Amino acid sequence: MYDRRAERGPLGNDVRHRLSASGVYELPGQNVLIKGWSFGVITVLQGGAPIGATVLNNTCNCFNPGALRADVLRDPTLPSDERTVSRWFDTSALAAPAQFAFGNASRSIMRGPGLFNMDVSLIRNFDFLERFRLQFRVESFNVINRANFQDPGIQLGSPNHGVINATRANARSVQLGLKLTF
Numbered sequence: 001m002y003d004r005r006a007e008r009g010p011l012g013n014d015v016r017h018r019l020s021a022s023g024v025y026e027l028p029g030q031n032v033l034i035k036g037w038s039f040g041v042i043t044v045l046q047g048g049a050p051i052g053a054t055v056l057n058n059t060c061n062c063f064n065p066g067a068l069r070a071d072v073l074r075d076p077t078l079p080s081d082e083r084t085v086s087r088w089f090d091t092s093a094l095a096a097p098a099q100f101a102f103g104n105a106s107r108s109i110m111r112g113p114g115l116f117n118m119d120v121s122l123i124r125n126f127d128f129l130e131r132f133r134l135q136f137r138v139e140s141f142n143v144i145n146r147a148n149f150q151d152p153g154i155q156l157g158s159p160n161h162g163v164i165n166a167t168r169a170n171a172r173s174v175q176l177g178l179k180l181t182f
Contacts, residue, residue, distance in 0.1 A: 005106075007106075007107055008106065008107070009050065009106045009107035009108040009109075010050040010107075010108045011050065011107075011108075012049055012050060012051075012108070013049065014049065014050055014108075015046050015047055015048075015049055016047050017046060017047040017114075018044070018045070018046040018047070019043075019044070019045045019046070020042075020043070020044050020045075021041075021042075021043045022040070022041065022042040022043070023040065023041055024038055024039070024040040025038060025039045025040075026038040027039070036124050036125045036126065036127075037122070037123070037124050038122075038123045038124075038125075039120070039121070039122055039123075040120065040121040040122075040123065041118065041119070041120050041121075042118070042119045042120075043117070043118045043119075044115060044116070044117045044118075045114075045115070045116050046114055046115045046116075047111065047114045048111035048112040048113050048114045048151075049111065049112050049151070050107075050108030050110070050111055050112075051108060051109075051110050051111065051112050051151050051152070051154055052069060052105060052106075052107055052108050052109060052110075052154060053069060053070040053072070053076070053094050053103075053105045053109060053110070053154050053156060054067035054068060054069055054070060054154055054155050054156065055067070055068050055069070055070050055096050055097065055103065055155065055156045055157060056155050056156065056157040056158060057096070057157070059096055059097045059098070059099060059100070059101065059102075059103075060097070060100060060101060060102050061099070061100055067155070068097070068102065068103060069097075069102065069103035069104075069105040069106075070094045070095065070096065070097065070103045070105050070156045071094065071095045071096065071097050071103045071104050071105065072093065072094060072103075072104055072105045072109060073092075073093050073094065073095055074090075074093045075090075075093065075109075076089040076090045076091070076093035076094055076109065076110055077089060077090070077109075077110050077111075078090055083113075085149060085163065085164040085165075086163055086164075087162055087163070088112075088113070088152035088162055088163070088164055089110050089152065089162050090162075091156075091161050091162040094156055095156070096156055096157070112149075112150075112151035112152065113148070113149040113150075113151070113164065115148045115168065116144070116146055116148065117142055117144075117146070117148060117169060118142070118143050118144050119139070119140065119141045119142070119143060120139070120140050120143050121137060121138065121139040121140075122137070122138045122139075123135060123136070123137050123138075124136045131182050132180065132181070132182045133180070133181045133182075134178065134179070134180050135177075135178070135179040135180075135181070136176075136177075136178055137175075137176065137177040137178075137179070138174065138175075138176055139174070139175050139176075139177070140172065140173070140174045141170070141172065141173050141174075141175075142169055142170065142171065142172045142173070143172060144172075145171060145172040147167050148167055148168040148169045149164045149166070149167055149168065150164060150165075150166040150167060150168055151164070152164045153165070
């Protein structure tokens with residue numbers, strides 16, 4: 001907290017790898033069954049955001065404007081094949097600071113889970129009476145039905161320390177729509 005060198009590090013919105021792609025494809029042809037249809041897709045693939053490690057108790061016995069940081073004994077980052085929702089990082093690599101002392105953890109020492117989402121749409125336009133257009137839409141959000149997890153609990157001593165217990169996005173959903181323009 002009073003160690004300004006520990007304040008150096010990536011902010012919570014520092015996502016190093018992000019791919020966002022979208023596109024719409026209109027089906028070609030004069031066939032009445034194919035004409036007017038278009039297919040759209042929006043895809044987002046990104047790495048995890050930085051997260052820190054804090055303690056529940058005020059070990060420094062001082063005024064603190066926020067959470068106090070933990071002591072880092074070794075790198076708490078687990079290899080990707082060992083990470084699970086019940087153990088996202090090595091909780092034994094973190095400890096509570098000594099009484100009347102601040103923790104040595106810097107602002108962001110780990111990364112949370114990434115994100116992969118894909119939304120698709122199928123749209124058909126019907127033109128009639130020269131001025132009217134009716135659009136029929138089928139849209140599916142999170143079409144791959146992937147669970148995108150929230151960050152794990154970072155407070156040492158809490159029951160959720162190192163545990164992911166929530167998702168960012170909802171399960172797959174499909175909606176139908178009609179739009180009349182004139």
